[in-house]
Amino acid sequence: MTQQTSPDEVARIFDAEVRDAGDAPFEPSWNVAPTDPVTVVLQRDDGRAVERHRWGLVPPWAKAVKEGARNINARAEGIAESPTFRTSFRKRRCIIPADGFYEWQRTGGKRRQPWYLAPDTDDAVLALAGLWSVWKDPVSGVWVPSTTVITTDANDDLATLHDRMPVLLPQDAWAAWLDPEVQDQGLLLSFLRPAPDGVLEMHAVSTRVNDVRNDGPELIEALAEGDADDAGAGDRPAAEEPARSTGAGTGRRRAAQADTEGQGTLFD
DNA sequence: CCAGACGTTGTT
DNA sequence: GTCTGG
């Protein structure tokens, strides 16, 4: 996924407060990879918080943090029963604010063609449905917050790329999803369905995104027409010093007003 | 009772 | 932590 929106901006959009920014400082990213820190929105006792969690849910019984790597996604089907996810589904739901996400298309050959998907409404932030947990490292005693992205069937827009997609929560579902007091599993599960068609724009991008060492706004640039099989940089080594764009105009978005309006229209 | 799993993706 | 398999 991509996360360019700053925690402060996310806090405005979701009516939350930034917490725990120190542990995993925010950097805009166009290539958020498993085990990387991700910005999440969740409900604490004293209000909504924007935090940074490790991507890949580490269950409480894990012996090592790496065990979370397998849990980067949680299938919506069975999420209420699975030992790894059910407690989080009942008590620790969150939203992962993403500017866009990637899907890899199997082309028949070995190469996987990445596509970038983002709201067709400029300035909207996607609200990916997620779960979170905390795990205490038995060796160091350090508490590690972690998160997972819930997936469901792909909608028709994505069907040619892949058969799954992240769950996108419409704005009118945010409050119930984040509220740990809400226990109506039927209601919660009803949110976990494919997004309506037409809310996402998609275009093929360079295979540079396939290497986690690459990052920067160039990763989401559309390939020229007919270049879908282009190697990009997938068969070349990643840059030794990957670009972290600090250029003007990146990592910023316009007023939250526009964001919330955009989001509000996504599922009308 | 203890040991071992606990997950998703995609491929065959 | 909790469930399943043996």
Place this chain on the structure above:
DNA sequence: CCAGACGTTGTT
């Protein structure tokens, strides 16, 4: 998700 490793002994 994709990329990259997948191994030991011994030497510098």
Place this chain on the structure above:
DNA sequence: GTCTGG
């Protein structure tokens, strides 16, 4: 083929 790292 399968696992680990990011």
